[in-house]
Structures are given as structure tokens and as C-alpha cells.
Amino acid sequence: xxxxxxxxxxxxxxxxxxxxxxxxxxxxxxxxxxxxxxxxxxxxxxxxxxxxxxxxxxxxxxxxxxxxxxxxxxxxxxxxxxxxxxxxxxxxxxxxxxxxxxxxxxxxxxxxxxxxxxxxxxxxxxxxxxxxxxxxxxxxxxxxxxxxxxxxxxxxxxxxxxxxxxxxxxxxxxxxxxxxxxxxxxxxxx
Ligand code: AMP
Numbered sequence: 001x002x003x004x005x006x007x008x009x010x011x012x013x014x015x016x017x018x019x020x021x022x023x024x025x026x027x028x029x030x031x032x033x034x035x036x037x038x039x040x041x042x043x044x045x046x047x048x049x050x051x052x053x054x055x056x057x058x059x060x061x062x063x064x065x066x067x068x069x070x071x072x073x074x075x076x077x078x079x080x081x082x083x084x085x086x087x088x089x090x091x092x093x094x095x096x097x098x099x100x101x102x103x104x105x106x107x108x109x110x111x112x113x114x115x116x117x118x119x120x121x122x123x124x125x126x127x128x129x130x131x132x133x134x135x136x137x138x139x140x141x142x143x144x145x146x147x148x149x150x151x152x153x154x155x156x157x158x159x160x161x162x163x164x165x166x167x168x169x170x171x172x173x174x175x176x177x178x179x180x181x182x183x184x185x186x187x188x189x190x
Contacts, residue, residue: 001026001080001186002105004087006156007113008149009142010120010127011171012178016113017084019179024188027077031085034067035059036134054135056144058088058152065095072099080108088153093160109185110160113171113178117146 001024005013017028035053038046049059068086071077087093100107121142128137136145160166169181 001108002083002100003081003108003186004083004110004160005113006110006153007171008115008117008120008153009145010123011113011115012123012175013084013113015175016178016182017082020082020182024080026080026082028082028084029068029071029077029086031064031067031083031088034071054141056136056141056148058148061089061091061095064088064092065099068092068096069099072103087156090155090159093156107165109167110165111182111185112157112166112168114168115171119172120146 003020003026005017007013014028014030017030020026021028032053035046035049039050039053040046045063049063052059064086068083072081083096087096096107121139124137124142125139128134131137136142157166167185169178169185171178173181
């Protein structure tokens with residue numbers, strides 16, 4: 001099974017992706033986690049993208065597309081994967097289509113987790129208090145991340161809607177309820 005989880009920062013994509021990973025043996029591919037690992041390892045790429053993440057801007061499509069192409073080709077993705085944080089632009093979505101087409105693979109679903117913007121500030125502040133490792137989990141940068149989401153990422157939803165692939169879930173419900181909705185979209189019951 002190959003899925004995309006979409007939604008603004010703080011929507012709960014990571015939480016739901018981790019659950020799907022544990023339950024169904026799919027690999028969670030979080031491009032944000034991959035980039036943070038590059039930064040932590042002080043790799044050349046990490047040094048190049050550190051300021052971009054800290055400002056809540058997007059890393060270039062070329063870098064991200066290459067990163068996902070390399071990652072999805074690894075053996076641990078054979079059973080399927082959940083894309084968490086990719087694609088974030090229409091160009092990335094188009095590149096993903098080409099990539100999957102060349103690999104003779106299909107996407108099973110694109111699930112958008114919809115949330116009220118006001119709730120996102122609270123969630124991200126909570127995450128900052130609990131985790132505190134992310135330079136971008138603060139109100140100022142969050143404003144920009146939401147703006148970037150609206151301008152550059154939200155236009156992907158009509159793209160998948162036109163293909164008849166887009167499903168939406170109400171991310172204001174509890175984690176368990178959101179999980180149950182996702183399961184029913186995927187045709188699995190728990
Ligand atoms: P996330 O953990 O998904 O919220 O991502 C954290 C940050 O990593 C984003 O604010 C971007 O700076 C960068 N990032 C993650 N995924 C992508 C992507 N697909 N395209 C561009 N930038 C990305």
C-alpha cells in the first residue's frame with residue numbers, strides 16, 4: 001500500500017503515519033525527519049538546508065524529489081510506504097507520479113487531514129514544550145509555515161481531487177477517531 005498523508009503542520013500526519021507503520025508494516029517516509037537527520041549529522045546538505053527549515057520555507061523541489069526517489073527505492077519500502085510531508089508542491093506531486101509510473105507502482109490513496117488553523121498553534125506549542133528539538137516549532141515560524149502551506153502545498157489537493165484520489169478526514173477529532181476514519185478509507189477495520 002502506498003499513501004500520501006497531507007495536512008498543515010501540526011495536523012497529526014506524523015502520529016497517524018507512525019500508527020500505520022506499526023500496524024501494517026508500511027514505511028513512514030517523513031521528509032522533515034530526513035532533513036532534520038541531515039542537519040543533525042552536519043552533512044553538506046544539512047548545512048545547506050538548516051536555515052530554510054528554521055525559517056519555515058521549502059527546500060528546493062530538485063533536492064526533495066531526489067531524496068524521495070532514493071528513499072522509496074530501498075528494500076524497506078517494498079511492502080509500501082506512507083509519505084508524510086511529501087509532496088509539498090505541485091511540481092513534487094507531478095515528479096512523484098512520473099517516479100511511480102516508471103517503477104510500475106500505483107498510489108492507493110491521498111488522505112488530507114483537515115484542521116482549524118487556530119488549533120494548530122496550540123498543538124505546535126504543545127509539541128515544542130514536550131519535544132523542544134525543532135527550531136521551527138514557534139508561533140512566528142508557524143505563521144510562515146501555514147502561509148507556505150496555503151500558497152504552495154494546498155494547491156496539490158485539487159490536483160489529486162481531479163484524479164479522484166483525494167480523501168479527507170476531520171483532524172479535529174481524537175487521534176483514535178481519525179485513525180478509525182483512515183482505516184475505513186483504506187478498507188481495513190480494526
Ligand atoms: P515537517 O517535519 O514535514 O513539518 O517539515 C519540516 C520542514 O522541512 C518544512 O517546513 C520544510 O522546510 C522542510 N520540508 C519537509 N518536507 C519538504 C518537502 N517535501 N519540500 C520542501 N521542503 C520540505
